Amino acid sequence: MQTLQLKRPSVSAILSLILSLLILGSLSEMALRAGHATQIFPAPNMGVANPELGIKVARLDALAKAKGKIDCIFIGSSAVDSDIDTQELSRLYQTRTGEEIVCFNFGIAAMPTTAAPVVGKFLIARYHPKILIFGADPSVFSSDFPGGVYDVPWVRYHAGDVTLEGWLIENFYLYRYSVASSDWRNVERIELTSRLERNITPFGFNTYKGNEFEDVTTGWGMAHHQLHPPYFASYRELLSLRSTVTQIVIFELPTQMNFRVKNDPADEKTYAEQFLQPIISDAESRGALFWRTGQLVFSTLPANHFADWLHLNYRGTKVFSGWLGEQLAEAVQQGKLKVR
Amino acid sequence: MEIISWQFALFALVVVGVYYALPHRAQNYWLLIASYIFYLTWGWNFALVLLCLTTFNFLWARLLTPDRTRRRLWLWIGIAANVILLSFYKLNETGYMARFGLSTKFLLPIGLAFYTLQAISYLVDVYNKVLPPTAHWADFFLYLSYFPKLLAGPIERARNFLPALAKPRVVTNEKLAKAMALILIGLVRKIVIADVLSQIIILEKAWVGWGANYSTPVLILWLLSFAFSLYNDFAGYTGIVRGVSLLFGIELSANFQQPYLSRNFAEFWNRWHISFSYWLRDYIYFPSSRWLARLTGSQRNALSVVVPPLITMAASGAWHSFNIYTLIWGGLHGLYQIVERVWSLYFPVTPPDQQPRWRQAWGVISVFALTTFAWASFAMGTLRNGGSAFAFWRALSISAHWTAFGWEYLLVFAPISFSIILDMIQNHYRDEVIFLRWNTFARALLFAAACLLVFIVGVGGAPRVFVYQGF
Numbered sequence: 001m002q003t004l005q006l007k008r009p010s011v012s013a014i015l016s017l018i019l020s021l022l023i024l025g026s027l028s029e030m031a032l033r034a035g036h037a038t039q040i041f042p043a044p045n046m047g048v049a050n051p052e053l054g055i056k057v058a059r060l061d062a063l064a065k066a067k068g069k070i071d072c073i074f075i076g077s078s079a080v081d082s083d084i085d086t087q088e089l090s091r092l093y094q095t096r097t098g099e100e101i102v103c104f105n106f107g108i109a110a111m112p113t114t115a116a117p118v119v120g121k122f123l124i125a126r127y128h129p130k131i132l133i134f135g136a137d138p139s140v141f142s143s144d145f146p147g148g149v150y151d152v153p154w155v156r157y158h159a160g161d162v163t164l165e166g167w168l169i170e171n172f173y174l175y176r177y178s179v180a181s182s183d184w185r186n187v188e189r190i191e192l193t194s195r196l197e198r199n200i201t202p203f204g205f206n207t208y209k210g211n212e213f214e215d216v217t218t219g220w221g222m223a224h225h226q227l228h229p230p231y232f233a234s235y236r237e238l239l240s241l242r243s244t245v246t247q248i249v250i251f252e253l254p255t256q257m258n259f260r261v262k263n264d265p266a267d268e269k270t271y272a273e274q275f276l277q278p279i280i281s282d283a284e285s286r287g288a289l290f291w292r293t294g295q296l297v298f299s300t301l302p303a304n305h306f307a308d309w310l311h312l313n314y315r316g317t318k319v320f321s322g323w324l325g326e327q328l329a330e331a332v333q334q335g336k337l338k339v340r
Numbered sequence: 341m342e343i344i345s346w347q348f349a350l351f352a353l354v355v356v357g358v359y360y361a362l363p364h365r366a367q368n369y370w371l372l373i374a375s376y377i378f379y380l381t382w383g384w385n386f387a388l389v390l391l392c393l394t395t396f397n398f399l400w401a402r403l404l405t406p407d408r409t410r411r412r413l414w415l416w417i418g419i420a421a422n423v424i425l426l427s428f429y430k431l432n433e434t435g436y437m438a439r440f441g442l443s444t445k446f447l448l449p450i451g452l453a454f455y456t457l458q459a460i461s462y463l464v465d466v467y468n469k470v471l472p473p474t475a476h477w478a479d480f481f482l483y484l485s486y487f488p489k490l491l492a493g494p495i496e497r498a499r500n501f502l503p504a505l506a507k508p509r510v511v512t513n514e515k516l517a518k519a520m521a522l523i524l525i526g527l528v529r530k531i532v533i534a535d536v537l538s539q540i541i542i543l544e545k546a547w548v549g550w551g552a553n554y555s556t557p558v559l560i561l562w563l564l565s566f567a568f569s570l571y572n573d574f575a576g577y578t579g580i581v582r583g584v585s586l587l588f589g590i591e592l593s594a595n596f597q598q599p600y601l602s603r604n605f606a607e608f609w610n611r612w613h614i615s616f617s618y619w620l621r622d623y624i625y626f627p628s629s630r631w632l633a634r635l636t637g638s639q640r641n642a643l644s645v646v647v648p649p650l651i652t653m654a655a656s657g658a659w660h661s662f663n664i665y666t667l668i669w670g671g672l673h674g675l676y677q678i679v680e681r682v683w684s685l686y687f688p689v690t691p692p693d694q695q696p697r698w699r700q701a702w703g704v705i706s707v708f709a710l711t712t713f714a715w716a717s718f719a720m721g722t723l724r725n726g727g728s729a730f731a732f733w734r735a736l737s738i739s740a741h742w743t744a745f746g747w748e749y750l751l752v753f754a755p756i757s758f759s760i761i762l763d764m765i766q767n768h769y770r771d772e773v774i775f776l777r778w779n780t781f782a783r784a785l786l787f788a789a790a791c792l793l794v795f796i797v798g799v800g801g802a803p804r805v806f807v808y809q810g811f
Contacts (some may be wrong), residue, residue: 003359003360003367003509005512006513006516013784016783017784021792180800181797183800185751189747
């Protein structure tokens, strides 16, 4: 006896199923595109564990739409994220040059240097900034940097590397929200996302630090962080993004004075020779500007301007952002950078 | 190979495809080969344990036929061999064996706790002349290894399963539709309800330092989430494997019948993990009750009322895990049943269906509340990072913790409500696939909605491992 004894299914049943799938799928897609989805669910994460990427993309999209241009974008990890108030920077720049500049802080907590080239490529392709500015500190070049993964299909898709998943995330909101669906049912993630939504300004500055201060006098020292070869290779890849449209600037992120001087003095020398020297020399050989902050730390950024050894608090952010604005203005005035 | 994976879907499709092309007897051999291939994907040593246990029980059953002498002794040796093997692995898992210098490198073979019970039931049934020892070795080997039920049951009886294997199977449109419906409902229960609940409340993580960090409402929601997540996880699994099995024309037992709508504990155990409950009833509860009744001369004396439920539920706790908290969980359920039994001895009890609505509702609420209270101990005994059940119950009563509460936690009521509504519909119509009776368009719409829901929720991350695969 034959096991399979099926009769032909009715055409109407098959048609009903196909029709139902189409109707429900289209209705869901329309509901998500209507824009109400973000009021109910946190921003989709584009496939990245850190919700900050999705929020920053949404902020940057809105800024680009409102201003019609993006002049400069800062990228880097948490120190960039919380150390640079791009509005304060623009204010100082305008005071010095009399011209408006639109800058956005695309620093993302725990973004490793390996992600910088692909994120940089994505930002250039999507927003065409005149200047891409990367904040370098020893920790993000260190092999023990606990970085998240940002080299994901959606970012790659926008960086010019077309993948099916990247295309689906970009073009189908239903898929985009499905990818992120594990996030909007994770209470801790929801809390983190709403905190980030509150803290990140329209210009990308993450204001979470407040004026907390930690006097860091112990620790592993600056020389603890060695240039990890794969990270250094990614840094070189980032420098190669320089083109006739986009210029690349690298700056040294400030680190707390107490942390630096109270550790072994030889440590400072090692830091200068084994960390700074190679990254400066590579930047300059590839036509990128490099801004050092060494003296700034010892003159205008005292220890109480830091939240910890690497991250500035509000006081420090104000000073440092102003300083960056002046550096930018000076470079433009001297013809080293072009914003028009 | 996980049940919810593309690999399993592909594997099942290939096995089904070849199965349909084979004649009846060859189908059994093919299923046996497929089952061992499936088990080998979990580990060759697991397959070896299954092979040895199956061979032993197949041969041992021949010593239990009526024409043999010392049948009783052989039966007890056979049962003991199975129990010792299971206990060895269970104890080994807890780390107790290491204290005696014994090896800890033997991993508990997945599904061992399930197929050991089936092997014991076979020996007892042969001894009790319920069925003769099977002459078809392949059928018996398939009985214990049949891949849809290998990892976590249902715990089938040889008396039902072997005759089904002996007959030619037929798959009709109706069976195919039921199989699809069972699989889809199973996926919804697992992915949309169980996994979502466990992610909202982060079931495992909540244990670490919960006493200080979580307020009482969060702990209550945690416990509710655990109760519904565990139920839907296991009911989802059972639905999927029953659906897969139906594609071969083989019906597996239903394991759940809306247990949280039970109006007393006797009913609860007829609706929760039914195949296991019936196994406990037939092979521990009834024999121990009969033995005590013979010993004491009455079924109404204290020993006969107290001991069988306690032994049965303690065995249930130990079967899940050799852990003080699973024993407490079993003990609590034993206690609930004793109270219910004592009550029924002194007060006339109306069958639940004939009770007024309010009494039925009160019964449902009471049984659910007490069951959920006991789940705390079960959770502590079975989850990684499990803490102390006593500390958990104490924390529940600390009034100072009633303040701190994030409204996001109320999200758990979405999947919980979904689970309750689904249960109420199935319970009302006394049909788990009632949706198949709807008209074509309504069925198609529901099928599409369920598919879409599973896709939306499922694409965001790999499903969690089924809880009962760990026992």
